[in-house]
Structures are given as C-alpha cells and as structure tokens.
Amino acid sequence: VGVLTNQREGDILFIDEIHRLRPIIEEFLYPAMEDWKVEIRLAEGPRAQTMTMNIERFTLVGATTRFGLLTAPMRARFGIIQRLNFYPPAELAVIIARSAEILGVHTTAEGAALLARRARGTPRVANRLLRRVRDYAQVEADGVITPEVAEAALAMLDVDEYGLDEMDGRILRTLIEKFDGGPAGVQTLAVALGEDVSTLEEVYEPFLIQEGFLMRTPRGRVATPRAYDHLGFVLPRGRDGGDTPQSSLFDES
Template sequence: MKIIGLSNIRYELDNLKEIPHILFVGARGTGKTTLAMYLAQTKHKNIHFLTGNTLKKQDMLATFVTLEKNDIILIDEIHRLRPEVEELLYQPMELFKLPIQDKSGNHLLLDLEKFSLIGTTTKPSKLSKPLLSRFQLTLHIPHYNIRELARIVRTKYNISQREALLVASNTITPREALNLAFRVVQLGGNIQKNLEFIGYKFGLSKTERYYLKIVHKVGKISKRSLASALQIDEDELDYIEDKLIHKGLVEITNRGRSLTIKGMLKIKEMLK
C-alpha cells in the first residue's frame, strides 16, 4: 500500500518497534483509516474493523475473546462510542485483561492476547480523559498540499497533471479530491467546464461561496443559524469552515466569524 504525503507520520509509523495504542486525529477523508491499514499491512498484523457509533458491548466482547497475539483493533469514530462500551476498553488497553462475571456472579479478569487499539476521530475534544490517557501515541493528520492531492487523484484517474491540479485546487482532503474527480471524469470532456457545471467556481463549491457571502453581509451569526441558512448540518458546517480556514478565507474567534483580507478579495473576485 502506497501513502502519498504525510512523510513525517509515515516515518514515525515505519520505525515503530512495536505498535502501541494509537489515536489518529484529523478531518474526515484525510486518510486516518488508510494509515491504520497501512500500518497493519507493513507490520504484517491482523486488523479488526469496528465503528464507534454502531458498536455494542457484546460486539466488543466478541472481538476481545477472538483476538490473536498482536492483532490490531481499529475503532472508527471512536468519539461516538457508547459509555458502557468505552468503559469496557479501559482494563484491556492498560492491562490486557477483560473483566467478566461468571455464572455465580463472581467478578474475574480474563487474560487477553496483547493487542494494539487504533482509534480515529474528527473530534478529539469529545473523548473522555480516561480514554485519551490510554493512547500512547496521538498523531494529528495535517492538511495535504495541492500537488499531493493531484498525485492522489492521478493514481486512480487517467487525467493530465493540469487537470488533476484543477480538481485538487477545489479540495483539501484525498477523499474529497477523489470524489470530485469521479464526478468530473464521468461527465467527460473538459474538466474545467465540468467543474463549473457542477457548481465549482473560484476554487469553491456553491455552498462555500454562499457561506462567504452570508458572513460578508451578516457579520456575526451563530453556528446553528449559519447551518440552517446553508441547509446543512453542523458537522458539515465544521468541515466547510475547516476548509475555508485552511484556504485563508475565514477566521473564527471569540467574537465570531469574519472574512480575512484574502476572503474579502475572494468576494470581490466573485462579484466581478
């Protein structure tokens, strides 16, 4: 498996003598799950895939008792675990022992095979301190540059470097770049015209341009009101704001949201 970009993270993972409990933090679509798969592949380990928001206590128990030595457990969206499932992780992560109750009601500790737990999250602030403290390594996934995103696009689609850069300039994550490339390639013909046809202009989607216009006209506005005006949920708004902040168009402070100088120039460009 080839990973494009993230050279510092790849170097650290490649040089691990043993795999600790790892928390990957980053925006959606940045490759957190891909990094976990890369680690499992390069270290020749089995990996068990679980999803935080759907994971039940019995599923977690079943995973623990079927572990083989040095397996990896991957929990995607670990910040969305139910409290009773999260609490079940504490002793296994720290002691490799699973608390159980026998038929007589006696509390016992079942020895587990040594394993590594990898969690992925877009919202580390929503993880409890007891869970956070059990991760020996926390890696924050940085934003990709446009050339890296273009290289990722070209690994899957047979388009020119210029066309790949056009697609990449409208995105900030590999998943977003690949999804956008799929749309414009499926339409056939000119990539630039296809981007405009599906609503991308000035390096922004229609929703992102509307966001800038609202903030420019209204000024202070609550997150809920802004999400309502854009007809998106607050998680989607978080992603858009992360993208606009990364592009240097918006800043968010205690006083609210405002356009940067670059954002004001973008508005002028859009109004021409």
Template sequence: MDDLRDATEPVDETELAIEGALRPTSLAEFVGQPKVRGQLQLLLDAARIQQRPPDHILLAGPPGLGKTTLAMIVAHESGRPLRLSSGPAIQHAGDLAALLSSLTPGEVLFIDEVHRMARTAEEMLYLAMEDFRIDIMVGKGAGATSIPLDLAPFTLVGATTRSGLLPNPLRDRFGFTAHLEYYDPEDLERVISRSAGMLGVDLPPESFAEIARRSRGTPRIANRLLRRVRDYLIVHGGEKGAADAAVGAALELYDVDAIGLDRLDRAVLDAIVHRFRGGPVGLSTLAVTVGEEAETIESVVEPYLVRIGFMGRTPRGRIATPAAYEHLGMRHPDHAQALRLDDL
C-alpha cells in the same frame, strides 16, 4: 446537494468499492505524510523483529486524510487480520466485551471515531489495552460479582477527528499517536496521478494540478473530484478538446470553484456578507439562514473557510474576512471606509 466533500450523506456501494480499490496497501505506496510514515515504519519493524503485536496506535486528524487506509496498512504489513468497527456502534460495555473476546491473537482492531464510544465502554477499554483483560460484571446490587476474562493480545488502532474529546486515561494508553496534516498540492497531484492511472483516466498533466487546487488538501476529495471528471470524459470524451476542458467543465457543473469552495461554502459566506454585513453572526442563526444543520456548518464548512482565511471566529460569532470579500468580488467595508477618509 451534490456535495463532493467528506459530509454526512451516505455514499453508495459503488463509490465505496472504488475508494477501496484506490487505497494503497503498503507504506511505500502511501503518498504524503512522510513523518507519520517514518514513525509507523519504525514501530512496525520493531514489532516484527521482536515477534510481538505492534503497540496501540491513535490516528488523529481531519476526515479524508488516510486514517482508515493507514489502519489497513498496519494490519497488512504486520501480516495480521483486521477487524473494523466504529465508536458510535459501541454504545454499551457489552458491545465492546463481545468484540474484544472474539479477537484472534495478534489481530488488529480498528475503531473509527473512537471518541464517540460510550463512557462505560471506554472504561472497559482501559484494562483491555493495558493488560489484555476485561472484567465482566455478573448480577446486580450487593450480589454482583466481577469475573475476569483474559483476551488474546491485539493491536488497537483508533481514529479520531477530535482528539480533544478523548479522555486522558484512554489517550495515554496508546503507544503512539500520529497527527495527520492536510496535504500540499504536490502530494495531491501524486495521489491524483496514481488514481487516474488506476481508473484509466487520460488527462494532461496540468489537469492534475487543477484538481489538486480544488481538493481542499484532502486526498478523499481529490479522488472524488477525479471520478467526476472521469464521468465527464465518459459522456463527452468524443468531443474535440474534451480532455483539456474536462476539469473546468465537470467541476463547474458540480459548483466547485477554483479554490475548492462549493455551493454551501459560498452560501455561508454570502449570508455573512450580505445578510449580516460581514458579521459577527451566531452559528445557529447562520445555519438557519442557509438551511443547514449547525453541526454541518461547524464540522464541514467552517474548518476549511477558517484555514484559508475567509472566516474568523470571535466571541460574538463568525465574521467574513477581507479575503472572503475579495473572493466574492466585493470590497471590504473597512477598506471602503478607509478610502472615503482618504478623500477628505
């Protein structure tokens, strides 16, 4: 499907290059997250004054809110090189040992989805973060020996969308944990306005607000929707009133409605309402009904539907709320029953 959210589908190199170009390079340019920006600024300023690497940083929050961008900013404002890796790529202690031993003094190591590292690698990371040292086991069985290896001082920036999966010993070794929140529409408008200027997209100011309303509180989605609007203008820019109609026409083409729901969101709600009479319905059953993986429903669709009050989670399964019925243009069964009782 044409999914404009942060999903599991690969993004082509052109899209990645554009996303990289739109990233701010300093905390002053970074829009939104004022509390986190202030905390990071203090941490970086203190490290600069003391001429030491900044403390290890954990960035926690939903996808698309700027965790990778903040890691890049930490390295840029510290004047240090940045090394990028990810939790799924570190599946053995040897993988981590090779990565850590190659770091230069003061280098910033960014590990995305740090909660998905192998347990043996996590245990090696404890000592590395605390004492800048790792122990390498040589040999097997009774003859095995441990060889200590000193590491260059470094700053680890870990990013996670599920901080609850991090073991406490690892979480406690981060000097600072930043919790990123969804963006409000005003901050998203600023993000979109900045990106539009960089992409050369000329839109009326009300169009920025319209894109912000459909962006699910997420800057990455806002920028992707803006690029689809830009595509529409490239194709239809010569037509009368194209700029005024670009947002509505482009996002209607990509099945993104007025509050950011797309085809899969509506398919999930429609299944609960029509096939299961509002629920409750189990996650696996719901996934089979709409033809998607259960993990996709749980990690991509469900968080937003719950956040806007369209879906509820109960011990027996997922349910559709009265707000979901209203959005689909239907009357909630409880409300209909109440009206019938009033007629008696």
C-alpha cells in the same frame, strides 16, 4: 467482548470516530489496553462477580476529528498520539493518478494536479471529484481528463479554484450581503442559510477558516478581506479583517 477475544497476536483493531464510544464500551477497553485482559461482570449488585479472560496482544488504533470529546481516561491510555494534516496537492495528485487507473480513465499529470488543488486537502474529496470529472470526460472528451476538461467539469459542479463549492460561496455571500461581513452569531447565520448549526461548524467552517475566508471571533463569524476579494465585493472602508470595522482618527462622528 467478542471483538476483543477474537484478536490474534499482532492484530490491529481500528476504531473510527472513537469519541462516540459509550462509556460501558470504554470500560471494556481499559483493561484490554493496559493488561491484555477482558473483565466480564456475571451479575449485578453487591454480590456481583467478575470473570477475567486473557487476550492476545493487539494494537488499538483510534481515529477522531474531535479529540477533545475523548474522555481523559481514554486519552491517557494511548501511548502515541498523532495528528494528520491536510494532504498537500502533490500527494493528492499521486492519489488521483492511482484512482484514475483503478477507474480505467486516463488523466494527464496536469489534469490530476488541477483536481488535487481543488480537493480541499482530502483524499475522499479528491476521489469524489475524480469520479464526477470522469463522467464528464467520458461524455464530452473521449474519456481523457486534461486541465481543460477538469476545469469545465468542475465549473459545472460549482467548485472554484480554491476548492470552494456552492455552499461555501453561499455562506460567505450571506455573511457579506445580509450581515455586512459580520460579526454574526452562528445560530443567526444558520437560520439565514436554512442549515443546522452543527453542519456549519463541523463541515464547512473548518476549511473556510483554514484557507483564510472566515474568522471565528467572540462576537460571531466574520468574512475576511480575502472573502470579499474572492467574491468580487468591495471591502468596506475601515474594515481591517477584525471583528468590527475600525474608524479612522479623522472620521466625522
């Protein structure tokens, strides 16, 4: 209530991970979003009274990575719904160059472009990689980030040319080596990796799926032909990238 009543005309209230709001907080937001009012209940029970306070007109911006978890009443009250896609490498290179200036490290255009290609389309990842490569450059390369310096630093961090890190490789390698490429249930895969299911589903799988290394099928997770090729494995005969190997018409039964 205090946050809403302190808003001034034209202020912007930003709520990150808005799907985590408790229902009671959402109920306070509904009249504020629709009528610029805050309703405060003064008592409980059948004789409860409500006090209404007018507030200034403000703009509410909510951000979430799980839009489906927003309640229907909350979704309906937003006038504009936009989806932010992953950043292209060219835009990430601009972000990296600006961050490098702030950090006081010199990076060539080619060095920034290489980092951008491995940042998984996310500025937060780009800045994290930049800081680690900066550390390497200050010790090994006179503080200048060139493509060669960035390549060497990222190799130490186990970040490959697609932006996959050590855990991404473990997921794909485990799926191929222990489960013949799948399908494997996410619970079984999580146990094999020593990781919890939610981390696999929310942190690692989205990027692997988007980049074509992993598929979610009704029967479980499946490594794609691209995953086999990237890790240097031979794609089993008859596997076409679906959830099960396909038998040839002339294979012996």
